[in-house]
Amino acid sequence: MSRADLADLWWKNALVYCLDIETFLDWNGDGVGDIEGLVERIDYLAGIGVSCLWLMPVHPSPNRDDGYDVTDYYGIDERLGTLGDFVVLLRTAKDRGLRVIMDLVVNHTSDKHPWFRAARSSPTNKYRDYYVWRDTPPRTKKADIVFPDAEDSLWAYDERAGQWYLHHFYSHQPDLNLANPKVREEIKRVAGFWLELGVDGFRVDAVPFLVEDCGADLDPHGFFKELRSFISRRRGDALLLGEVNLPPKDLVKFFGHDPGDELQMLFAFPVMQRLHLALARGDARPLARALRAMPEIPSECQWAQFVRNHDELTLDQLTDRERQDVFDAFGPDEDMQLFGRGLRRRLPSMLGGDERRIRLAYSLLLTLPGTPVIFYGEEIGMAENLAIPGRMSVRTPMQWTDQRNGGFSPVAPSRVVRPCPDGRFSPMAVNVAQQRRDPESMLNWFERMIRRRRETAELGAGRLTVLDCGDDSVLGHVVERDGVRILAVHNLSDEPRTVKLRIGSTEGCEVSDLLDGGPVPDFDLKLDGYGYRWIRIQPSDVRTAP
């Protein structure tokens, strides 16, 4: 695949960075991050090699689910700035070569959204059918409840309406009725509006829920085809990145038919969950099995690989025994666990702050076939603040300096949107300013690794083979594209290992170590404890980055 083809399918070789404007940088000094603050730090992001920003919800909202409860799809939360500021952000990002995608949260609205207010008012109101109502609600299966700490049913009774409405998430987030063509039109109008302003696509929230329980009238995949075709008509290269936490065979359906006519990119939840199991056990086999089990995907589609995101680290696809092993290793206290299925921690604290292990995990992430997605602060090794309830523990302010509130905001800590952690991972110990000055820091390591990853486009668009390394602690995999093979080897144990790899013929090939630049005389590879190697094997006549 040439560089030009890759520019068309830009998501195949992107580095996506997820952030919440509200916790990134407070520029106007009111304790809440804002668009102006983000604009100030676009050069920082471009500098570390980010190529696409994913913005968490920016719309007006009562903020009972951190903005995932929208009251106006066409507006900007006034704490963050104005639509004018947003256009400045898009323009600045574009100027620095960054794409911008945003959350499209259309499974539900806030119950304060004017549509829901109107819908409740009367059965004949024109917005009534925008939501899903029943006189008698079906029984809810316990396993279907997403937030078991707050809800015990998927249905809530509305006194005013005199009926029950569906809500897959909190009861203040009534589900939209996708079976209603008018709702589908509204969603397209919203997407069209932001595309027109200049965004490059959307991270589609809660994908499977969107099309569940809408009755027999709606073909779930029909809706995604309709959305994709609309979006492509408006902006040929706009991206739909879907949040679908399902096992591989169900997950893959949301790509649609070759070359991909639904969502182009899906988070690889099954791989992420086994990555944590493998790290917890120091055993590469669960990850190797998960990678082998991932199905072929349509040619224009892509996996989004991630280690952590803004929610709990969900482990719902693991068996009870496997989940318990991850809990024991990474979150033994009950307070670190959430919903009985996940952990409300970031990776560095889960790994006890051991930088060798943290780097191993991110090196793995960058070599997994697909597009890496990182969550703000991962590049400096930020941890969570468990004093903040629930999932918000990982959404603390970005730590820029060792000053008050980590340089995020000048206000008194009691007035800041969320408090930074204390102790070992506080801004005194973990911040951008300090790490910039240290060539060996996590930040500078990340920058070098991201540069290498982006130069190694095969990893984003190649074909995966998981090797048999003869050592359970070591994962060896090859990603091949147009005769170029990228071999990645990761040692998940703290002991040094030597593995003998059979990678096929290397005749007529140049073999080089992509990280230390040294020669690779043979494939008896030595690895330090938690060591990793990236090796490129390419026909001698192929030219690549130095």
Ligand code: NOJ
């Ligand atoms: C998934 C989002 O990631 C999560 O943060 C949110 O609470 C739910 N969808 C509901 O929108």
